[in-house]
Amino acid sequence: MNILATCRDRLLTSRNKAISEAESRSALLRSKVPGLSAVDREIMSVPMKLMTAAKGENFGQTAAVIRAKTEELQKKRAEMITAAGFPADYDKPHFSCEKCGDKGYVGYDMCDCLRRMIAEESYNRSGLGNALSECTFDNFFTYYYPSDPAGAEKSPRDVMEAVKNRCRRYAEEFGRDSGNLLFMGGTGLGKTHLSAAIGSTVIKKGKTVIYESARNILNEYRANAFSDANNDTDRFSRCDLLIIDDLGAEPKGEFAAAAFTDIVDSRLLAKKNTIISTNLTASELVRGYSQRFASRVLSCYTLLTFIGRDVRMLKMTGEK
Numbered sequence: 001m002n003i004l005a006t007c008r009d010r011l012l013t014s015r016n017k018a019i020s021e022a023e024s025r026s027a028l029l030r031s032k033v034p035g036l037s038a039v040d041r042e043i044m045s046v047p048m049k050l051m052t053a054a055k056g057e058n059f060g061q062t063a064a065v066i067r068a069k070t071e072e073l074q075k076k077r078a079e080m081i082t083a084a085g086f087p088a089d090y091d092k093p094h095f096s097c098e099k100c101g102d103k104g105y106v107g108y109d110m111c112d113c114l115r116r117m118i119a120e121e122s123y124n125r126s127g128l129g130n131a132l133s134e135c136t137f138d139n140f141f142t143y144y145y146p147s148d149p150a151g152a153e154k155s156p157r158d159v160m161e162a163v164k165n166r167c168r169r170y171a172e173e174f175g176r177d178s179g180n181l182l183f184m185g186g187t188g189l190g191k192t193h194l195s196a197a198i199g200s201t202v203i204k205k206g207k208t209v210i211y212e213s214a215r216n217i218l219n220e221y222r223a224n225a226f227s228d229a230n231n232d233t234d235r236f237s238r239c240d241l242l243i244i245d246d247l248g249a250e251p252k253g254e255f256a257a258a259a260f261t262d263i264v265d266s267r268l269l270a271k272k273n274t275i276i277s278t279n280l281t282a283s284e285l286v287r288g289y290s291q292r293f294a295s296r297v298l299s300c301y302t303l304l305t306f307i308g309r310d311v312r313m314l315k316m317t318g319e320k
Helices: 003-032 036-044 046-054 059-083 112-126 156-172 191-203 214-226 254-269 282-288 291-300 311-317
Strands: 180-185 209-213 241-247 273-278 301-306
Touching: 003 036, 003 112, 036 046, 036 059, 046 059, 112 191, 156 191, 156 301, 180 191, 180 291, 191 209, 191 241, 191 273, 209 214, 214 241, 214 254, 241 254, 254 273, 254 291, 282 291, 291 301
Parallel strands: 180 273, 180 301, 209 241, 241 273
Antiparallel strands: none
């Protein structure tokens, strides 16, 4: 079930529960408050009286009298309930969102509660786990990267500062036409960190994000092909942003090449954005998969090269 349908079902369950509990409280009030049932019957007869009045003359005047009588009945009802020791709104439904009454929409506009629920469900399904809160743009510190160009045009620190800024812009301006990114570089250079930071920012925009390792994606495709498994691999094509982590660490072969080519092709065709991170070089992509796959990725993805020292190891040893 897609995220929107899941969240709407959850709200419907919450709404039905609130209404059911309110009905139970109403039944209790009718058993405890003498005369309340008669007042409720009078209030419930109002719509029929209005329909009858609409067929006759002087509808406006008659309707005003009926509404005034209804207000008197509502006031009387509240007084009867409070006199019995209950709050006046004791049998009113207690919705989790009073703004929309757990409908998810206010008129034709999506309610903030449904937007928050969609974002939370996206977090849960994204595969990012703790990385969502632990890996941000603000705590991606480029002082771990060497400031010495060592003969190059730019130092690793300058390069990675530019990479960080490019990723931040991508996340903050994310939309259908944002395009695809290819993170290429060695182990521990920040590819996973910036992928997670992008994913977290995009999810907060209400977009669906899936973050998964290439190995796990391939395992799901294999299970569907060679066993009775029924994994929802279509979700890799449906989501607004797919982040494939550590391409090249999975077992390679014709099946892997076909699976990832299918994912890349389907998402390009649907104009869905994708981020791939890999330790492989361009030539290794060609050798490990196929010319077609490598051509698609290298020509249709914006390459961001990660350079420097193994930041993960530097953090473990306390070096800077």
